[in-house]
Amino acid sequence: MASRAEARIQNEAKLALKRIELSNRQFAMLLALPVILFLVMVMAYPMGYAIWLSMQEVSFFGGFRTSFVGIENYREALYSDNFWWSVRVTVQFVSVSVVLAMLIGLGLALLMHRVRRGRALLGTIIILPWSMSLYGAGVMWQYLARGQSGVASSLINRMLGRTTPDTAVEYSLISSEQIVNLLALGNAWNLAPLVAFFLLANLKTIPERLYDLARVDRLNIWQRFLNVTLPPLQYTLFVFTTITLILSMKLLDFIFVMSAGGPGDASATLTFRLFDLAFRQSNYGLSAAISFYLLFLIIGSALALFFFWGRRLEDT
Amino acid sequence: MRRTSLSLGLAALVAVIWTLLPIYWILKTAFIAPVDAVAFPAPLWPSNPHFAAVHNIFGFGYTDADGREFLPAGQSKQVINGLKNSVIVAFFVTIITLLIIVPLSYAFARFEFRGKTALLMAILFSVAVPPVSTLIPFYILFVKLGLTGTALGLIIINLTITVPFVTWMLIGYFRNLPAVEPLARVDGFSRLSTLIFIVIPMARSGIAVAAIVSFLFAWNEFVFATQLVNGTPAATLPTAVSGFLFLQPQPGLLSASLWISIIPAALVAFFLQRHIAEMNLVEPVK
Amino acid sequence: MSGIEITNLRKSFGNVKAIEEMTLTIPNGVFCVILGPSGCGKSTMLNCVAGLEDVTSGTIKIGGRDVTNLPPHARDIAMVFQSSLLYPHLTALQNVRMSLKNSDTGAVEAKRRIDHAVGILEIASVLDKKPGAMSGGQRQRVAMAKAIVRNPTAFLMDEPLAALDAALRQSLRPELAALQRQLGTTTIFVTHDQVEAMTLGDLIVVMNDGRVEQIGTPDEIYNNPATKFVAAFIGSPPMNFFEGQVEDLNNGPALRTQYGPIAIPRHLFDRMGGRAHSLGVRPQHIDINRTKTDGSIPGTVFAIENLGKESVIILHDTAGHDYRVLVGPDHGYSVGESTYMCPDLSQAHLF
Numbered sequence: 001m002a003s004r005a006e007a008r009i010q011n012e013a014k015l016a017l018k019r020i021e022l023s024n025r026q027f028a029m030l031l032a033l034p035v036i037l038f039l040v041m042v043m044a045y046p047m048g049y050a051i052w053l054s055m056q057e058v059s060f061f062g063g064f065r066t067s068f069v070g071i072e073n074y075r076e077a078l079y080s081d082n083f084w085w086s087v088r089v090t091v092q093f094v095s096v097s098v099v100l101a102m103l104i105g106l107g108l109a110l111l112m113h114r115v116r117r118g119r120a121l122l123g124t125i126i127i128l129p130w131s132m133s134l135y136g137a138g139v140m141w142q143y144l145a146r147g148q149s150g151v152a153s154s155l156i157n158r159m160l161g162r163t164t165p166d167t168a169v170e171y172s173l174i175s176s177e178q179i180v181n182l183l184a185l186g187n188a189w190n191l192a193p194l195v196a197f198f199l200l201a202n203l204k205t206i207p208e209r210l211y212d213l214a215r216v217d218r219l220n221i222w223q224r225f226l227n228v229t230l231p232p233l234q235y236t237l238f239v240f241t242t243i244t245l246i247l248s249m250k251l252l253d254f255i256f257v258m259s260a261g262g263p264g265d266a267s268a269t270l271t272f273r274l275f276d277l278a279f280r281q282s283n284y285g286l287s288a289a290i291s292f293y294l295l296f297l298i299i300g301s302a303l304a305l306f307f308f309w310g311r312r313l314e315d316t
Numbered sequence: 317m318r319r320t321s322l323s324l325g326l327a328a329l330v331a332v333i334w335t336l337l338p339i340y341w342i343l344k345t346a347f348i349a350p351v352d353a354v355a356f357p358a359p360l361w362p363s364n365p366h367f368a369a370v371h372n373i374f375g376f377g378y379t380d381a382d383g384r385e386f387l388p389a390g391q392s393k394q395v396i397n398g399l400k401n402s403v404i405v406a407f408f409v410t411i412i413t414l415l416i417i418v419p420l421s422y423a424f425a426r427f428e429f430r431g432k433t434a435l436l437m438a439i440l441f442s443v444a445v446p447p448v449s450t451l452i453p454f455y456i457l458f459v460k461l462g463l464t465g466t467a468l469g470l471i472i473i474n475l476t477i478t479v480p481f482v483t484w485m486l487i488g489y490f491r492n493l494p495a496v497e498p499l500a501r502v503d504g505f506s507r508l509s510t511l512i513f514i515v516i517p518m519a520r521s522g523i524a525v526a527a528i529v530s531f532l533f534a535w536n537e538f539v540f541a542t543q544l545v546n547g548t549p550a551a552t553l554p555t556a557v558s559g560f561l562f563l564q565p566q567p568g569l570l571s572a573s574l575w576i577s578i579i580p581a582a583l584v585a586f587f588l589q590r591h592i593a594e595m596n597l598v599e600p601v602k
Numbered sequence: 603m604s605g606i607e608i609t610n611l612r613k614s615f616g617n618v619k620a621i622e623e624m625t626l627t628i629p630n631g632v633f634c635v636i637l638g639p640s641g642c643g644k645s646t647m648l649n650c651v652a653g654l655e656d657v658t659s660g661t662i663k664i665g666g667r668d669v670t671n672l673p674p675h676a677r678d679i680a681m682v683f684q685s686s687l688l689y690p691h692l693t694a695l696q697n698v699r700m701s702l703k704n705s706d707t708g709a710v711e712a713k714r715r716i717d718h719a720v721g722i723l724e725i726a727s728v729l730d731k732k733p734g735a736m737s738g739g740q741r742q743r744v745a746m747a748k749a750i751v752r753n754p755t756a757f758l759m760d761e762p763l764a765a766l767d768a769a770l771r772q773s774l775r776p777e778l779a780a781l782q783r784q785l786g787t788t789t790i791f792v793t794h795d796q797v798e799a800m801t802l803g804d805l806i807v808v809m810n811d812g813r814v815e816q817i818g819t820p821d822e823i824y825n826n827p828a829t830k831f832v833a834a835f836i837g838s839p840p841m842n843f844f845e846g847q848v849e850d851l852n853n854g855p856a857l858r859t860q861y862g863p864i865a866i867p868r869h870l871f872d873r874m875g876g877r878a879h880s881l882g883v884r885p886q887h888i889d890i891n892r893t894k895t896d897g898s899i900p901g902t903v904f905a906i907e908n909l910g911k912e913s914v915i916i917l918h919d920t921a922g923h924d925y926r927v928l929v930g931p932d933h934g935y936s937v938g939e940s941t942y943m944c945p946d947l948s949q950a951h952l953f
């Protein structure tokens with residue numbers, strides 16, 4: 001009797017086993033499958049469509065009509081001065097952004113690492129720019145930099161005692177020459193917290209003993225930074241250089257709100273240019289073509305970073 | 317010792333000013349009387365706090381101490397409607413993102429399966445695709461499907477950004493969790509119930525960060541919204557605020573509406589600064 | 603009733619054979635230690651018994667019941683994982699409860715068992731703490747409590763003490779042994795630490811490279827090692843080996859070394875014959891002298907480790923091989939001295 005009940009239990013357990021025990025691979029595929037479908041839908045479709053679109057001439061006379069023009073849009077972009085200007089602006093904007101974001105991020109990380117009292121409060125303040133919207137940041141920086149409402153006019157005039165509208169002089173930080181750098185500064189303001197918090201996490205893993213060793217070896221503060229602090233941060237620095245590079249290349253909201261590509265087209269980055277082409281000038285074909293040049297630029301520069309920097313860190 | 321703590325305090329002060337100055341400079345304007353708000357040179361702080369803007373933005377009239385009346389802002393309807401839409405869009409984007417990415421990043425972190433590397437590459441690649449490039453095809457598709465001007469369209473396109481980015485964040489996070497799966501199996505949990513009853517509660521701070529990042533992204537998103545829903549009943553808060561953007565002379569209202577959009581970010585900042593670094597963005601790249 | 607019976611167990615991952623072939627019977631209530639270096643297949647074997655890995659072939663019976671194809675939870679086992687793994691987000695009490703969550707144990711019975719386990723392991727004070735806030739020893743006790751509330755037919759333990767410091771390991775070992783004796787539950791304990799194996803096990807299984815080298819009591823394993831691997835793995839300081847060729851010479855069997863022949867007792871030779879090529883002697887069974895005697899082997903003192911009541915003298919022969927000799931505290935040797943080793947051949951082993 002008992003053995004029969006036991007056999008039954010065992011049998012049921014076996015069946016249950018068959019029912020629920022998928023192999024790891026099956027289970028993983030089951031979890032990943034909906035996402036793969038989703039990715040195909042939201043990534044493969046737009047990419048495919050964009051490729052098709054980049055080879056079309058789109059006209060809106062009597063509805064949406066397209067005609068195949070082959071690589072004409074890609075050729076047109078390469079022959080256009082506007083395109084090359086935007087490439088120049090993009091390169092400048094991105095390089096200045098990345099350098100500033102990394103330096104400021106490193107500085108903030110070192111600061112948070114050293115601060116003992118009020119660490120949480122300081123951290124809360126420091127992360128604010130990153131959690132804020134880019135359009136909000138754009139509004140803020142524009143408001144801050146403009147001559148009329150800006151901080152420069154306000155402070156300088158007050159220091160010189162010129163507090164009435166007729167005596168005061170406008171000091172605008174926005175100019176054709178400096179707008180790209182100013183945008184990069186605002187972008188770095190937004191990105192630096194992200195860099196800072198991941199560098200901070202990495203800093204915490206450096207053993208305190210290593211600093212004692214450096215002191216015994218009589219390294220000065222700068223040598224300590226170079227020989228103890230910096231080496232373990234290298235991989236994180238590489239990854240976040242790549243991340244800030246990609247995010248800066250992709251950036252549109254902030255530029256759109258703060259400078260709208262201007263003055264003139266002084267700050268028309270590639271993202272701004274292709275947004276403008278598509279949604280202001282309805283030149284979808286050219287815009288799609290430029291978007292692939294931008295994508296190549298993004299992936300190309302990320303790969304270049306990897307080959308010249310990241311690959312050497314692989315072993316460490 | 318004293319000199320180091322002094323210079324440390326000084327550095328902290330510089331960092332705080334650098335961080336807060338742009339935010340402060342515009343937010344102060346909400347509490348400055350409309351006449352002073354456009355004064356030149358601009359006031360450094362609200363010396364006589366004035367609450368007209370924060371009332372007007374929500375559609376309330378306001379009479380100040382001097383008896384001056386301030387009418388409700390003409391855009392207050394859009395702002396309130398935008399607030400409502402933003403909450404709806406951000407909420408659904410967050411929920412759908414989590415439903416997709418939690419199982420996905422768990423599978424990536426814990427199991428080996430064919431095509432895993434290729435899929436991971438695809439995800440990293442889609443993080444690199446500029447949103448504008450995605451926007452163009454979606455815009456044309458949505459025009460055909462009649463999805464422009466709807467929250468649904470905006471939710472879908474927001475997901476194209478949140479899903480890859482947050483998946484990447486969570487993979488590294490899950491990898492760092494202890495491998496309790498065998499323990500759970502001995503305790504009689506199937507793989508699915510291990511995920512639901514063990515792993516998800518164990519990973520709650522990481523999942524919370526993922527949720528916050530998705531929420532903030534959708535809440536803050538501007539370009540998609542401008543193109544897809546601006547000027548429609550589905551307009552979100554950022555597009556409603558853009559109505560004030562270059563509008564003079566009402567910086568007080570602009571400032572007040574910025575307050576509204578910044579508050580969620582400020583509320584989660586404390587949590588974010590504690591847990592953001594657990595996400596380990598570095599590992600999936602390795 | 604039998605404890606655990608493993609018959610012709612094989613396990614391979616693709617082309618890699620993790621367990622070549624294993625047959626093992628553990629009588630009811632016995633504490634069995636699986637000992638081997640890392641990568642020898644001991645953890646894989648335990649996972650197969652637990653049901654965490656499917657077997658490639660063979661059968662596993664626990665308490666007389668064939669469990670080969672059952673999921674872990676249906677096998678009536680409890681497991682303590684490496685470093686006493688616990689759910690990090692749950693308190694000690696919640697961790698213990700998890701063991702019974704998916705069983706049909708009633709609430710009253712569950713509470714009785716948990717109270718009982720908490721009492722035995724004296725963990726009442728940490729019940730509300732999470733693993734991160736506990737010491738290594740406390741985690742180990744909670745993991746044990748989690749195991750015993752299940753009232754299983756068998757305990758499976760995968761190096762639970764590995765992450766603890768030496769002093770704590772030493773104090774937990776006898777507790778673990780006493781607890782197992784008190785409960786009388788058949789136990790498989792996997793470790794790479796020979797001291798743990800010798801002190802805990804009623805039965806020791808020495809594994810290497812996916813194969814069982816020897817199964818026996820601690821005494822058998824130590825005194826009659828079946829293979830050179832077992833002989834070298836068990837004992838500290840480790841056994842010394844003199845290499846050469848065993849031949850049956852005119853005046854009896856001997857090991858031909860580069861320093862001349864070492865005579866070998868007839869009974870050893872009869873067991874191994876001419877296949878053997880090394881003679882194993884434990885450090886306490888070698889005498890050293892300053893003068894050469896018949897069958898002695900020259901060695902230079904390389905280092906002396908003073909252990910207090912005795913010392914280990916490490917000698918090098920001309921080829922640079924290490925030999926360890928255990929001597930009393932007043933040995934009088936110093937580093938660099940030339941000496942001669944005389945193995946006690948009645949205590950020697952041939953491999």
